[in-house]
Amino acid sequence: MSVLLIAEHNNKELRPFTLNAVTAASQIDADVHALIIGQSCGDAAKALSELPLVKKVIQVEATHYENFIAENFAPVVVKLANDYSHIICSANTFGKNLMPRIAAALDTSQISDITKVISPETFLRPIYAGNAFATVKSKDPKKCVTIRPTSFDPCESSGGSAPIEKADAGEEFNQTKFIKREEIKSDRPELGTARVVISGGRGMQSGDNFKLITSIADKLNAAIGASRAAVDAGYISNDHQVGQTGKVVVPDLYIAVGISGAIQHLAGMKESKIIVAINKDGEAPIFSVADYGLEADLFEALPQFLEELNKLNTIQK
Amino acid sequence: MKILVAVKRVIDYNVQVRVKEDNTGVVTDNVKMSTNPPDDNAIEEAVKIKESGKATEVVAVSVGEEKAQETVRKALAVGADRGILVKADGILEPLAVSKLLKKIVEKEKPDLVFMGKQAIDDDCNQTGQMLSALLNWPQATFASKIEVKDNKLEVTREIDEGLETIEINVPAIVTCDLRLNEPRYASLPNIMKAKKKPIEQLNASDLGVDTSPRIEQIKVEEPPKRKAGIKVSSVAELVQKLKNEAKVI
Numbered sequence: 001m002s003v004l005l006i007a008e009h010n011n012k013e014l015r016p017f018t019l020n021a022v023t024a025a026s027q028i029d030a031d032v033h034a035l036i037i038g039q040s041c042g043d044a045a046k047a048l049s050e051l052p053l054v055k056k057v058i059q060v061e062a063t064h065y066e067n068f069i070a071e072n073f074a075p076v077v078v079k080l081a082n083d084y085s086h087i088i089c090s091a092n093t094f095g096k097n098l099m100p101r102i103a104a105a106l107d108t109s110q111i112s113d114i115t116k117v118i119s120p121e122t123f124l125r126p127i128y129a130g131n132a133f134a135t136v137k138s139k140d141p142k143k144c145v146t147i148r149p150t151s152f153d154p155c156e157s158s159g160g161s162a163p164i165e166k167a168d169a170g171e172e173f174n175q176t177k178f179i180k181r182e183e184i185k186s187d188r189p190e191l192g193t194a195r196v197v198i199s200g201g202r203g204m205q206s207g208d209n210f211k212l213i214t215s216i217a218d219k220l221n222a223a224i225g226a227s228r229a230a231v232d233a234g235y236i237s238n239d240h241q242v243g244q245t246g247k248v249v250v251p252d253l254y255i256a257v258g259i260s261g262a263i264q265h266l267a268g269m270k271e272s273k274i275i276v277a278i279n280k281d282g283e284a285p286i287f288s289v290a291d292y293g294l295e296a297d298l299f300e301a302l303p304q305f306l307e308e309l310n311k312l313n314t315i316q317k
Numbered sequence: 318m319k320i321l322v323a324v325k326r327v328i329d330y331n332v333q334v335r336v337k338e339d340n341t342g343v344v345t346d347n348v349k350m351s352t353n354p355p356d357d358n359a360i361e362e363a364v365k366i367k368e369s370g371k372a373t374e375v376v377a378v379s380v381g382e383e384k385a386q387e388t389v390r391k392a393l394a395v396g397a398d399r400g401i402l403v404k405a406d407g408i409l410e411p412l413a414v415s416k417l418l419k420k421i422v423e424k425e426k427p428d429l430v431f432m433g434k435q436a437i438d439d440d441c442n443q444t445g446q447m448l449s450a451l452l453n454w455p456q457a458t459f460a461s462k463i464e465v466k467d468n469k470l471e472v473t474r475e476i477d478e479g480l481e482t483i484e485i486n487v488p489a490i491v492t493c494d495l496r497l498n499e500p501r502y503a504s505l506p507n508i509m510k511a512k513k514k515p516i517e518q519l520n521a522s523d524l525g526v527d528t529s530p531r532i533e534q535i536k537v538e539e540p541p542k543r544k545a546g547i548k549v550s551s552v553a554e555l556v557q558k559l560k561n562e563a564k565v566i
Contacts, residue, residue, distance in 0.1 A: 069483075070446070071455060091442075093476040097458045100411070100446035109412045109531035112441045122535065127439055131334040132343055135535040175489070176455040179471065179482040192477070196565070220566060232496060238461065238475045245355075245435060245495060247477065253565040263333065264437075270543065274563045276555065282548075291546040291563065294555050304552040312560060 001085035002031040005054075006077060008094045009036060009044040011066065016193050017090045019051065019154035024147040025088040026053045026155065027117040033058060034162075035080065037073050039066035045164050052160035062169035067178035068094060074101035075170045081106055081142060085120070091146035092192075092247075103144035110144040111136060115151035129244040129267035150192065150250040150271070184239055191223040191240065197251045199225030199242055199269070200235070203258020203279065203298055207235040212302040213257060219309045225249065225269075227259045243268035258298045261286025278302075318372040318465075318487070320363040321427035322397065323418055324356040324379050326388040327438040340536040352388050355433025357395075357500040358493040362463060363431050364396030365498065371465045372429075374398050378421055380414050382406055386516060393511035394503035400514065401425075405521035405528050411439075413521075413528035415447035420524040422452060427488070429470070434459050434492040445492035455485035461496045 005025040008015040018034075025032045033056045034048045045059040058080065064072050077098075081087060087102055089095035091113040103110035115133070116124035122137045123145065138145075191197065198220070200213045210224070217224050225242040226235065242249055244267040254272035259265060261277070261284055269275070270289050277290035280297050287293040294301060328334060328343070329351040335344045352360075363375045377392035378401040379385040389400035403417050422430060435442040449456035457463075457472035461480070464471040474481045475494050503511070521528050549555045559566045 070458075071449075074450060093459060093474075096442045097446065097456075100443035101450040101456070103443070104412060104415060104447035104450035107412070109410045110441070110443055110447075111532065112443060126540070127537070128328070128334040128343060129437065129440065130540055132336050132537050133540055134537050137533040137535055138531065139533060140531050173455070175486040176457075177484040179484055181476075181478070181482075182480045183478040228495070237479065238496065239477060239479045244437065244440070253559070253563070264330070270540075274559070274565050275543075275546070276559070287546075287548070289543050289546075291543075292555055292558055293546060293548045294552065295548060296552070301552050305556065308552055308556040309566070312556065312566070 001029070002033050002083065003029045003086045003088055004077070004080060004084040005032055005034045006087065006089040006095070006098070007034050007036040007044070007048055008090055008092070009038060009041060011038045011041045012043055014044050014047050016154065016190065017092060017149035019157060020149040020152040021088055021090045021147055022051055022053050022155040023152040024114070024117060028086050028088070028120050031055055033084070035060070035077065037065050037076050039063055049162040049164050050158050050160045051155055053155045054160060054162045057162050057164040058167050059164055060167045060169055064172040065169070069173065069176050069178060070098040070101050071173035071176050072170070073098050074105060077102045078105045079170065080167065084142070086143045086145060089146050090149045092149065095146045099144055099146050106142055106144065108140045108142050108144045109138065110146070111138055112146050113148045114145055115148050129263050130270065131263060148248060150248050184237055188217060189221060189223045191225055191247055191249060194223030194251055196220045196222035196253045197225045197249050198222045198255040198257065199227065199259060200230055200257050201227035201259030202229040202233060204230060204235055210236055216302065216306055216309065219306060227265045256286050256290070257302065259286055260284045261289065318428040319374045319376070319425070320366065320372050320429045320431060321376050321378060321422065321425055322359050322363045322392065323430065323432035323444070324360065324377055324388050324392050325353040325433070325436050326350050326379065326381055326385040327353045327436055330354055330437055336537055336539045340538055342537050350384070352391055353433050353436045355435065355493050355495050358495060358497045359431035359433055360392045360395055360397060361498045361500040362493060366465055367396070376401060376425060376427065378403065378418065380405055380409060380417050380521070389516050390511055391503065393514040394508045395501055398514065400516035401519065402516055403519050403521055403524065408530050408534065409528055410530055410532060411441050411443035411447055412531065413526065415444050415451055416526045417521055417524055417528070418444070418448050419451045420526060429487060430490045432492055434494055445490050449490040455489045457483055457485050457489065458492045459494050460491050461494045463491060463497065
């Protein structure tokens with residue numbers, strides 16, 4: 001039976017991790033249908049139809065879908081679920097908020113945050129902040145699965161021409177009201193998809209000192225991350241947090257600055273290809289996962305780092 | 318207003334978790350157990366709301382083995398008025414827990430149910446949303462700020478893109494982020510007082526909920542180990558290695 005993928009978007013365009021979720025869905029079954037729920041989301045639906053792995057797009061629009069309220073979204077998915085063996089979505093805050101509502105309505109035990117499709121019933125997923133990996137097999141007739149986007153490559157984004165069908169909107173759930181969203185706009189690459197990430201921790205000592213990190217991020221076209229300690233201390237906003245309860249990143253290069261390396265932080269970055277740690281405490285656990293460790297005072301090391309990078313003059317995208 | 322807070326007993330967040338040699342799970346014998354960290358935030362928030370005069374009672378509930386009573390007791394020591402333990406053995410999936418919590422909600426009729434956004438053992442991030450769906454109540458997940466307004470809550474949620482604010486009507490479910498507040502420590506007199514607070518014990522089987530797992534855990538393995546790295550002596554050496562050896566800049 002076919003797989004139903006729930007697209008994540010902002011009503012104008014697809015969020016990048018939708019492409020990773022399509023890849024995961026296609027590994028379960030080749031017949032991937034993509035559902036887009038929103039308001040005036042025609043352009044995003046069109047982008048979805050152009051993904052070669054998507055065989056059909058189902059578009060559902062209503063004003064009460066504009067702000068992605070899970071209480072409004074879940075019944076739409078549940079109504080369509082009959083025709084599908086699997087419901088798939090990314091395990092970011094959109095999918096985490098939505099999928100369990102769908103699973104409970106379908107009386108299905110959800111499998112969260114998979115990193116690998118072993119078979120249509122069997123999946124690999126990290127538990128205990130990635131300190132263990134469980135191979136789990138769903139015995140439910142219908143499977144609700146969220147995928148860890150960084151564990152799957154994004155699918156091809158052009159060349160397809162799947163038909164777009166419109167489906168009827170459901171009723172509005174009137175006990176939840178959207179007030180506002182404060183998105184932090186940035187010209188930098190997104191944290192989740194950046195090729196290079198440079199993160200600061202408590203060792204940064206202040207939000208102002210993050211400018212040392214910013215200047216290097218500018219040079220390397222990197223995204224900026226942070227440990228929970230740095231976010232809690234108010235040095236930087238929550239959308240930068242990397243870790244068990246923040247974002248999981250798998251860049252080619254991850255530079256951890258003034259981060260001790262609690263297991264909760266390692267959970268969000270230890271799959272990175274190359275890890276660099278800069279910390280003045282030579283015993284910090286971050287060094288145990290670092291390919292290159294530099295035991296140094298970050299306030300001396302970061303300006304030198306920038307200077308060395310300037311000498312190289314190799315700005316890459 | 319009455320607030321029900323669900324708390325889970327998990328391996329303490331400071332413990333380095335080890336996989337059992339037979340790959341059936343992780344080692345829990347002689348391992349320190351604690352309250353799931355964001356559940357501490359859920360209790361703290363409920364107690365704060367009660368202290369501000371906007372709630373009349375805080376009830377802590379846990380689902381799990383007999384020893385989960387310690388987790389309920391800890392909630393009582395930081396200000397919950399009474400406790401409920403729903404005893405159930407073996408692996409409990411979030412779907413089963415949410416069905417049991419629904420039974421407790423029907424019995425206790427709270428106005429709000431709080432819990433942590435995610436348990437740090439199975440990392441599922443499901444129970445609050447599932448309970449919300451089963452009750453058809455509004456949900457505010459990943460809450461970092463809660464404002465109580467008559468029969469409404471204004472909740473700030475942490476989302477990938479930043480922050481989102483929603484207003485939900487009571488009764489409602491809130492799942493709490495670690496940044497919601499700073500959980501207090503239990504004082505010794507309060508720990509002593511908590512010993513006298515009542516904990517009602519129920520059996521999951523008596524609540525008419527089938528808790529048998531729907532997911533078969535085939536094996537649990539260690540994550541792949543990273544190969545040991547090197548220490549570099551200077552920034553210049555670091556940059557050279559990144560350029561010429563790792564070729565990432």
